[in-house]
Amino acid sequence: MKIKWLVIESISFFVLRVLPNPLQGKIIKSLLLQTIKFFPKTTIQNHKITSTFLTKNIMTSRLLTDGGHYTGRFVMISQPSDKEELESMIGEKVDEHTCESKFRKWLDTEGFKKLENLIDEGIETEK
Amino acid sequence: MKGLKLKNNSALQNLIHEYVHWKIVKDTSLASIVDGISWRLRFDQLCLCEMIHQKTNLPRLLNHENDEILQQNKEEFRRKINLLENDYTMKQIFHDLITCHYYTLFYYQTILAIIVEPVTWALVEPEWMKEKEKYLEAYFGELDSPTHEMASRILSKCELFLNSKNSREARRTLIKAANNALDMPMAKENLVDGTLEKLQSMIETIIGRFENVLDGKQISLAIQKEKTFGNVLSYGLWITEDHNVINKTVVEILSNIANREPELFGYMIDRMRMWLNQPAYAYPTILFNCMITKDKFVKLRYDQLTGLTSSEETSSPIGNRKVRLTGMPLNRIDDIVGDLPSLLSTSLQVLYYLGVDDKEHCLELGKNLQHVDKENHGEKYYEQYKSFVNKLFENKPDNLTYDSLRNGNNFGAFLQFWLEMQINIGPGTKYLFMEHGMGA
Numbered sequence: 131m132k133i134k135w136l137v138i139e140s141i142s143f144f145v146l147r148v149l150p151n152p153l154q155g156k157i158i159k160s161l162l163l164q165t166i167k168f169f170p171k172t173t174i175q176n177h178k179i180t181s182t183f184l185t186k187n188i189m190t191s192r193l194l195t196d197g198g199h200y201t202g203r204f205v206m207i208s209q210p211s212d213k214e215e216l217e218s219m220i221g222e223k224v225d226e227h228t229c230e231s232k233f234r235k236w237l238d239t240e241g242f243k244k245l246e247n248l249i250d251e252g253i254e255t256e257k
Numbered sequence: 258m259k260g261l262k263l264k265n266n267s268a269l270q271n272l273i274h275e276y277v278h279w280k281i282v283k284d285t286s287l288a289s290i291v292d293g294i295s296w297r298l299r300f301d302q303l304c305l306c307e308m309i310h311q312k313t314n315l316p317r318l319l320n321h322e323n324d325e326i327l328q329q330n331k332e333e334f335r336r337k338i339n340l341l342e343n344d345y346t347m348k349q350i351f352h353d354l355i356t357c358h359y360y361t362l363f364y365y366q367t368i369l370a371i372i373v374e375p376v377t378w379a380l381v382e383p384e385w386m387k388e389k390e391k392y393l394e395a396y397f398g399e400l401d402s403p404t405h406e407m408a409s410r411i412l413s414k415c416e417l418f419l420n421s422k423n424s425r426e427a428r429r430t431l432i433k434a435a436n437n438a439l440d441m442p443m444a445k446e447n448l449v450d451g452t453l454e455k456l457q458s459m460i461e462t463i464i465g466r467f468e469n470v471l472d473g474k475q476i477s478l479a480i481q482k483e484k485t486f487g488n489v490l491s492y493g494l495w496i497t498e499d500h501n502v503i504n505k506t507v508v509e510i511l512s513n514i515a516n517r518e519p520e521l522f523g524y525m526i527d528r529m530r531m532w533l534n535q536p537a538y539a540y541p542t543i544l545f546n547c548m549i550t551k552d553k554f555v556k557l558r559y560d561q562l563t564g565l566t567s568s569e570e571t572s573s574p575i576g577n578r579k580v581r582l583t584g585m586p587l588n589r590i591d592d593i594v595g596d597l598p599s600l601l602s603t604s605l606q607v608l609y610y611l612g613v614d615d616k617e618h619c620l621e622l623g624k625n626l627q628h629v630d631k632e633n634h635g636e637k638y639y640e641q642y643k644s645f646v647n648k649l650f651e652n653k654p655d656n657l658t659y660d661s662l663r664n665g666n667n668f669g670a671f672l673q674f675w676l677e678m679q680i681n682i683g684p685g686t687k688y689l690f691m692e693h694g695m696g697a
Contacts, residue, residue, distance in 0.1 A: 205272070205275045205276050205278070205279045205541045205542070205543045205544075206275065206543070206544040206545075207268070207271045207272060207275060207543075207544070207545045207546060209267075209271060209546070210546040210547060210548045210554060210625075210628055211267065211268035211271070211545070211546070211547050211548070212547070212548050213547065213548065213549050213550070215266055215267060215268035215269075216268055216545075216547050216549075216557075218266050218268070218269075219266055219268045219269045219272070224549070225549070226549050226550070226553060226555065229547065229549055229555060229557060230555070230557045230558065231567070233545065233557040233559065234557075234558075234559050234565065234566055234567040235567040237543065237559050237566075237567070238566060238567040238568065239567070245272065245273055245276045248273050248381065249273070249276075249277060249280070249380060249381065249428060249429075249432070250425045250428060250429070251425070252380070252381075252383075252428065253273070253381050253382075253383055254383060
């Protein structure tokens with residue numbers, strides 16, 4: 131699999147960096163069509179929906195509006211926090227222009243460590 | 258063991274809750290499958306929407322100017338959309354799309370939630386643990402009683418485990434047990450077939466695995482190489498029987514877009530090349546919504562995949578690059594086509610709620626509209642959304658149901674419904690989207 135991807139990546143690099151645009155399109159198209167053949171057939175290929183049920187047995191709304199993501203890739207907080215809560219969390223004053231970079235800096239320097247620590251030690255909520 | 262004091266800060270509480278979810282789910286085979294299907298869903302949306310734009314000239318951006326065009330020419334757009342009803346290729350892609358939608362947002366979600374939620378609550382939600390029944394009802398009340406009872410059983414098991422071995426090690430073991438339980442080898446037991454029986458047997462298998470790890474027993478795990486980003490992308494390619502036709506069309510459309518937007522495509526290839534052979538879940542992407550002033554809503558992003566960290570910051574995920582066709586900055590992959598691809602999933606979601614007569618959650622789906630627009634149109638958008646939903650629940654369309662769409666019927670009626678959402682809700686419609694994957 132690794133070699134297949136290396137081949138695809140190398141061709142992509144050549145096509146995207148070296149060739150002029152109109153030719154790029156044709157080659158990309160052909161490359162992508164070939165790429166499909168590289169993909170391994172996994173267990174999922176046999177997926178079929180054999181039932182038409184949509185009943186109470188399916189998890190729905192609560193999970194869709196609460197905010198996280200179950201792909202294992204995302205940590206998403208969709209319920210908006212206010213500025214004061216953000217400042218209290220990252221320990222710094224922020225404004226519209228600095229909030230994102232300060233948030234990222236906090237995560238890289240302290241935030242992730244703090245989250246790990248809270249998981250390890252547990253939480254007692256102070257009201 | 259005494260826990261750390263956490264001042265009453267819902268921002269940090271929300272973050273820690275979701276972060277524990279991520280630690281449980283990351284790098285597991287089930288999450289890899291969900292991620293793969295989620296990517297497939299996004300590609301299907303992009304392609305179907307691109308085909309609609311090409312065939313109808315429907316505006317790609319839903320701004321106020323284009324909204325006027327839409328309102329003035331709505332009959333013409335309705336007529337053009339109607340002509341797509343029997344387009345075989347589009348119907349095939351739509352069938353693939355709704356299949357992926359069903360799996361990510363309902364089927365796998367149920368399987369994962371049974372274990373992810375109780376373990377998270379036991380670890381970082383001390384207040385919830387004082388009102389367990391209330392939260393079990395809120396999260397699992399809609400499930401049948403055996404499944405509901407399984408969630409309750411997991412919660413009790415976690416509580417007992419932490420009480421008997423109250424230590425840092427025990428807390429880590431709890432996360433490891435949940436993570437390993439979800440990391441089943443990529444074999445037959447990972448297959449789902451949409452049936453209730455399979456759903457329940459899979460949940461039982463996962464719970465058995467979880468309890469075995471807590472009891473100190475060895476269980477089999479998935480192989481690491483099956484979970485790289487490259488493999489994850491490939492999982493989503495085979496979800497429906499007609500995958501060859503669909504794959505060919507998806508690739509053709511994506512390559513046309515690549516030709517139209519070579520700089521953006523080049524950037525994405527560069528980024529993906531860095532990640533293709535990495536485990537899919539080495540780092541979390543964080544999206545944190547914040548009201549920075551009373552009227553100003555911002556999304557704070559942290560994403561190693563696109564270079565949004567403190568050491569490698571770009572003001573837009575792909576470094577201020579703009580989409581040639583629309584002139585808009587590329588913030589998410591959908592922007593390559595325009596404002597509307599994700600509305601396809603949202604329309605399906607609305608139809609699902611309509612089918613189960615759940616107006617409350619259907620309204621909640623649009624609640625964030627209140628916060629989104631820079632020029633303070635948020636409240637207006639939400640009012641328009643509410644009005645649309647109210648009318649819809651008063652006059653339910655006869656045949657247009659989520660179930661009928663999954664069975665391959667009413668594609669034309671669905672497209673009309675998708676267009677009516679734009680006509681009725683206006684520019685706010687573009688904010689009615691969910692991020693990649695399933696919410697939790």
